[in-house]
Amino acid sequence: MNQPTDDVVVDTAGVGASAPGDVPDELHRWRCTGCGNMTRFDVVPESTTHEFWHLDLAGGATIEDTEVVRERVMSVACRWCGRNDTVEMVLRPGAVVGDR
Numbered sequence: 598m599n600q601p602t603d604d605v606v607v608d609t610a611g612v613g614a615s616a617p618g619d620v621p622d623e624l625h626r627w628r629c630t631g632c633g634n635m636t637r638f639d640v641v642p643e644s645t646t647h648e649f650w651h652l653d654l655a656g657g658a659t660i661e662d663t664e665v666v667r668e669r670v671m672s673v674a675c676r677w678c679g680r681n682d683t684v685e686m687v688l689r690p691g692a693v694v695g696d697r
């Protein structure tokens with residue numbers, strides 16, 4: 598059996614920016630350092646969900662509840678210049694870090 602390890606996902610594609618892996622939150626946004634784009638990105642998300650499946654007696658399933666357990670970004674590329682090694686996570690304008 599494989600021993601359980603903390604499977605840290607490391608992108609070895611030489612991504613210098615910190616963006617891939619993280620989903621932008623209320624404080625952060627993406628920015629392409631190559632062309633300055635901040636609004637258009639090709640994103641490959643991956644999410645792990647916890648779902649409540651309600652099966653009827655015939656075996657048909659209805660998903661009645663879905664909770665996102667984990668969400669991350671597999672890759673993010675600039676829609677304008679097409680590069681994926683220039684997208685970085687920056688603070689949103691007006692973002693207040695810490696307590697108000």
Ligand SMILES: [Zn+2]
Nearest residue numbers: 629632675678
């Ligand atoms: Zn760009």
